[in-house]
Amino acid sequence: MNNIIRFVMVGLVAASAHAGDLALEAGRDTVAISRTPTGNGIGLTADYLKHAHHGSAGGIGMEFAVNPGKLTLAGGGKLFAINADGSGTAALLGGRIAYDLTNSVTLFGQSYHAPSAASSGSIRRVEDTRAGVRWQALGPLAVEAGYRHLAVKRSDASRNRTLSDGVFVGAGLSF
Secondary structure (H helix, E strand, C coil): CHHHHHHHHHHHHHHCCCCEEEEEEEECCEEEEEEEECCCEEEEEEEEEEECCCEEEEEEEEEEEECCCCEEEEEEEEEEEEECCCEEEEEEEEEEEEEECCCCEEEEEEEEEECHHHECCCEEEEEEEEEEEEEEEECCEEEEEEEEEEEEEECCHHHCEEEEEEEEEEEEEEC
C-alpha cells in the first residue's frame, strides 16, 4: 500500500505543473484523492481510493481533452496498482465528460475499464465509474458530491472486491 501512495504522490507532484482540479472525497467506508486536468490538450491524471475493509487502488494516467465551449470531452488511459485481496496492476481505458451549467457549477462523469488482457495476475476486470456535480464555491475552493463505483473482478469470484459503490462528498481546489 505504501508503494501505491508513493506512486500517486509522484504523479500529483508531476501533474501540478498543469492546470487542474484536486479533490479529496469521502464516502461510506472510503476516502479518495483525485487530480483531474482542465483545459484542452494532454493532461495528467492521478487517483487513489482506500476502502476501510476491502483494500485500495490508485495510479496515474494521461488524457487528451477538447473543450468546445461549455462542454469538455476527454479520452485516455490510467495505470492502476491494486491491493484488494491480493495485488496486481491494470491498464484502464476510458474517458470523461464535463458540462458547465453556470460559471460555478459543473456536472461531470467518467468511466474507465480494464479487461483481463490489460490486467495482471488473477484480475479479470476493473471498472471505475464516477459522476457528480462540482460547485466552485469561492475562488479556487470547490465542493463536490456524486456517486462512484470501483470494482475489481478476479478469476476466483470469491475474491472480487468492490472498493466503492455509493455516494461521496468532497472538497477541492482548482489551480
